[in-house]
Amino acid sequence: MLVAATLAAAAAAVAAPVALQTSSTAQSAAPYTLVTREGRRALAVARSNGQDMFRLDELAAVFGLTVREDTLAGGLTISLDGRTIVMSPGRNLASVGGRLISLPAPAVREDGAWLVPVDFVSRALGPLSATRIDLRKPSRLVIVGDLTVPRVDVRLDAEDAARARLTFEVSPATPHTVTLESGRLVVSFEADAVDPRLGTIRRGPLVAGVTPEAAAPAVAVELGPAFASYRAVDVEGGAGAERFVIEVVGTAPATPPGAPPDPPGPEAAPLIALAPSGDLRAIAIDPGHGGAEDGACGANGTLEKDVTLAVARRLESAIGRRLGIRVILTRDGDETVALDERAERANNNKADLFISLHANASTARAAAGAEVFHLGLEEYGGEAERASRASGVALPVFGGGTRDIEMIPWELAQARYFDRSAALAGMVEEELRQRVPMSPRALQQGPFRVLVGANMPAIVVEMGFLTNPDEARALTSEPFQNAVVQALLEGIIRFRDAARRD
Amino acid sequence: MRRYLIAGLAIALVAAVVVWLLVVAVPRWYAEPPAEPPAEAGPAPEPGETRKIHATLYFVSPGGLRLVAVEREVPYGEGLAEQARRIVEAQIGDAPAPYAAPFPAGTSMRALFVTDRGDAFVDLSREASSRHPGGSLAETLTVYALVNALTVNLPAVSAVQILVDGQEVDTLAGHIDLRQPLPRNLRWVENPDAPVQQ
Numbered sequence: 001m002l003v004a005a006t007l008a009a010a011a012a013a014v015a016a017p018v019a020l021q022t023s024s025t026a027q028s029a030a031p032y033t034l035v036t037r038e039g040r041r042a043l044a045v046a047r048s049n050g051q052d053m054f055r056l057d058e059l060a061a062v063f064g065l066t067v068r069e070d071t072l073a074g075g076l077t078i079s080l081d082g083r084t085i086v087m088s089p090g091r092n093l094a095s096v097g098g099r100l101i102s103l104p105a106p107a108v109r110e111d112g113a114w115l116v117p118v119d120f121v122s123r124a125l126g127p128l129s130a131t132r133i134d135l136r137k138p139s140r141l142v143i144v145g146d147l148t149v150p151r152v153d154v155r156l157d158a159e160d161a162a163r164a165r166l167t168f169e170v171s172p173a174t175p176h177t178v179t180l181e182s183g184r185l186v187v188s189f190e191a192d193a194v195d196p197r198l199g200t201i202r203r204g205p206l207v208a209g210v211t212p213e214a215a216a217p218a219v220a221v222e223l224g225p226a227f228a229s230y231r232a233v234d235v236e237g238g239a240g241a242e243r244f245v246i247e248v249v250g251t252a253p254a255t256p257p258g259a260p261p262d263p264p265g266p267e268a269a270p271l272i273a274l275a276p277s278g279d280l281r282a283i284a285i286d287p288g289h290g291g292a293e294d295g296a297c298g299a300n301g302t303l304e305k306d307v308t309l310a311v312a313r314r315l316e317s318a319i320g321r322r323l324g325i326r327v328i329l330t331r332d333g334d335e336t337v338a339l340d341e342r343a344e345r346a347n348n349n350k351a352d353l354f355i356s357l358h359a360n361a362s363t364a365r366a367a368a369g370a371e372v373f374h375l376g377l378e379e380y381g382g383e384a385e386r387a388s389r390a391s392g393v394a395l396p397v398f399g400g401g402t403r404d405i406e407m408i409p410w411e412l413a414q415a416r417y418f419d420r421s422a423a424l425a426g427m428v429e430e431e432l433r434q435r436v437p438m439s440p441r442a443l444q445q446g447p448f449r450v451l452v453g454a455n456m457p458a459i460v461v462e463m464g465f466l467t468n469p470d471e472a473r474a475l476t477s478e479p480f481q482n483a484v485v486q487a488l489l490e491g492i493i494r495f496r497d498a499a500r501r502d
Numbered sequence: 503m504r505r506y507l508i509a510g511l512a513i514a515l516v517a518a519v520v521v522w523l524l525v526v527a528v529p530r531w532y533a534e535p536p537a538e539p540p541a542e543a544g545p546a547p548e549p550g551e552t553r554k555i556h557a558t559l560y561f562v563s564p565g566g567l568r569l570v571a572v573e574r575e576v577p578y579g580e581g582l583a584e585q586a587r588r589i590v591e592a593q594i595g596d597a598p599a600p601y602a603a604p605f606p607a608g609t610s611m612r613a614l615f616v617t618d619r620g621d622a623f624v625d626l627s628r629e630a631s632s633r634h635p636g637g638s639l640a641e642t643l644t645v646y647a648l649v650n651a652l653t654v655n656l657p658a659v660s661a662v663q664i665l666v667d668g669q670e671v672d673t674l675a676g677h678i679d680l681r682q683p684l685p686r687n688l689r690w691v692e693n694p695d696a697p698v699q700q
Contacts (some may be wrong), residue, residue: 304637449678449680462638
């Protein structure tokens with residue numbers, strides 16, 4: 001196939017990133033990495049109007065495209081193996097082999113070079129070439145062909161001078177090996193590449209950092225000066241587990257100073273007790289809106305973003321007090337946080353539940369009552385259904401003329417939790433019903449943007465209508481906010497207890 | 503001579519169809535709420551006449567919690583995209599009493615395309631988002647009023663994606679995912695099978 005051959009040549013020939021000339025309008029941004037069976041290379045990224053863009057001439061060189069510019073009409077024709085993409089400047093729609101697709105931004109010409117949104121490769125080029133092209137924006141990867149590129153989330157759960165615990169979550173589950181090589185623990189995966197999501201790992205005496213390996217599908221744990229030994233624990237499923245833990249043990253005594261050091265061995269008690277799988281360790285609370293986004297506005301001038309933050313803080317302290325569970329607030333102040341970022345903060349902190357707090361609005365002042373929403377399956381069609389049935393997070397399959405939407409399974413993390421989210425929503429709704437007024441149809445599903453990427457049971461709670469004068473007053477009052485907090489707390493406890501029984 | 507004969511027969515046939523539509527089909531539509539959307543079966547346009555079709559539009563109930571299906575007259579549009587535009591224009595306009603409009607005042611339609619797969623892309627002016635009152639419910643009703651108005655009246659439209667000011671958007675007001683075409687959803691409609699006759 002022409003694409004593969006061209007890619008092979010391009011990947012072999014180009015080792016260094018292609019430098020992008022910055023201009024007055026386009027700014028360069030961190031490059032994407034193109035991963036093919038033949039190797040990797042960098043793809044330069046320019047920022048234009050807030051969008052990440054690829055240079056069309058670079059894509060043409062890499063993928064063997066022919067680009068023709070229609071100077072009269074101002075259009076662009078991009079062809080590959082006799083099939084064409086037609087783009088019109090100023091329009092974010094493109095015709096791919098006769099089918100219309102939408103892009104987040106139109107193609108723009110800057111300094112004599114055409115720039116196209118990064119989504120162009122997955123939405124236009126993938127279907128055109130019938131090759132799977134997977135665009136992973138958070139890790140800035142473009143994966144071409146049927147490659148196994150598991151997503152590897154690493155978090156440092158606990159660290160002191162004596163021991164540290166690193167949890168790895170791998171999706172889809174991929175066999176791995178752990179080896180100790182000159183001061184580093186190398187975790188290698190049987191895959192073509194890895195998509196590491198390392199978050200922020202604080203430098204400590206045992207773990208100095210976690211870095212992706214440049215040349216191999218592996219992640220390296222840089223060990224600190226206090227390192228003595230390590231132990232890899234497969235939490236479930238053996239060497240092909242989707243979740244495993246590496247415990248790093250230090251030379252410092254774990255017991256108070258003066259006591260003899262307790263040498264770690266197989267007979268030693270677990271360093272850190274692993275909670276049973278049904279238990280909750282962390283809960284993400286998402287105060288809706290914030291910063292530039294006021295959300296709904298009450299008759300009395302109350303802003304939704306203020307109400308949601310106030311209730312979130314009350315809930316945070318109630319959960320800490322009553323349950324002793326870690327709470328992650330997706331924002332803790334009047335800041336603008338993108339909807340993807342909210343789910344991402346919950347995911348990166350390994351929250352076990354995601355609760356998004358909102359206040360409602362209606363065209364009618366009479367509309368009143370709390371409502372609980374969870375993500376509905378039917379709005380996302382077949383993609384979600386397939387993702388929800390898959391045992392792990394299925395890798396996306398692109399190309400072949402199927403509809404290319406951004407809602408690919410790995411991004412639709414919530415698909416695996418439809419049932420549990422519905423159960424959580426039901427319990428929270430029942431607890432709310434005992435304490436606050438409810439709308440006539442208080443339990444609903446819908447395509448909620450903030451829930452889509454949440455990798456855990458997730459719900460939206462609309463506490464009441466700010467457009468209703470009585471409810472606007474209640475929403476800012478302490479008794480009402482406490483009633484909502486109490487209902488959420490009881491709902492969380494019921495959900496936890498039900499999960500323990502399963 | 504023979505050609506004239508064929509032309510004459512064709513004209514007679516068209517006339518017969520038009521008469522049948524006017525005498526039999528149209529009164530039938532008036533007589534009972536249409537189970538089938540009427541737009542597809544709309545008669546051929548006649549020049550110089552502003553034809554109307556009956557379409558089911560969706561407005562917010564007086565209580566503010568549901569959509570109400572209301573049957574309204576909408577200008578006839580030649581072809582699928584044109585008919586879709588006429589329906590959207592009526593849907594984003596004022597609501598008949600006692601209902602409320604699901605779209606913010608000042609919202610207009612910038613463009614509309616229908617793909618050969620039946621996905622309609624409706625590009626609305628920025629008011630659809632900037633003047634939206636917010637709230638999950640109000641936003642849900644806004645989105646599904648438009649999605650349902652197109653998918654219910656035009657069987658060739660299977661899903662609708664709303665764009666704002668020429669751009670693909672995440673949401674209108676922070677809740678409902680607009681990154682892909684949404685299929686019809688009548689769960690929010692009070693009377694999906696029996697539109698209010700206006």
